Amino acid sequence: QKEVEQDPGPLSVPEGAIVSLNCTYSNSAFQYFMWYRQYSRKGPELLMYTYSSGNKEDGRFTAQVDKSSKYISLFIRDSQPSDSATYLCAMSAYTGGFKTIFGAGTRLFVKA
Amino acid sequence: DAEITQSPRHKITETGRQVTLACHQTWNHNNMFWYRQDLGHGLRLIHYSYGVHDTNKGEVSDGYSVSRSNTEDLPLTLESAASSQTSVYFCASSELDDRGGNTIYFGEGSWLTVV
Secondary structure (H helix, E strand, O other), rough: OOEEOOOOOEEEEEOOOOEEEEEOOOOOOOOOOEEEEEEOOOOEEEEEOOOOOOOOOOOOOOEEEOOOOOOEEEEEEOOHHOOOOEEEEEEEEEEEEEEEEEOOOOOEEEOO | OOOOEEOEEEEEEEOOOOOEEEEEEEOOOOEEEEEEOOOOOEEEEEEEEEOOOOOOOOOOOOOOOEEOOOOOOOOEEOOOOOOOHHHHHHHEEEEEEOOOOOOEEOOOOOOEOOO
């Protein structure tokens, strides 16, 4: 079993839709959670990070963490064609040294 | 603005040749990483460094080496390039904050083709 599971998609939605992207993880030591956006032929770009359970909002993006269920989500409101990209979740733990694991990424297409 | 610069951005090389990918960061981060990204495998860690003169193997380190002589640079060397090393390579850096957060910042990638 992988430490982080993320549905690769592709996920196709119409412009203006609410998008929900999700990851599950198995290691309860993970305490820091990140979401990255990666456009084609570009490096991953940090979108949001959060330390704790609950919601964190930044503009049209909301990151949600449920540590009890080991489940994290990224919601995109009013999705735009420019949101079309691959979204990677990531999580890290500090256990002597730190360890960061990335999900495989979900490919999102937002149709105009 | 701080950034991570990788060079070359694209390279084609022949099997058996030695190749070095350069990475330079201006974040002044102690931690630096090299990842490769392949379809079906996501990002896989090749080598990482927690500071000058420190290097560590990641999950796919065979055939690769790194050296860290200063804070800013972590070059990745493919000692004898193989077709299986055709991939896109990302350099990254991070700094641990006082809450245990470890935000990783990536370069734009180096596309390597081994023929």
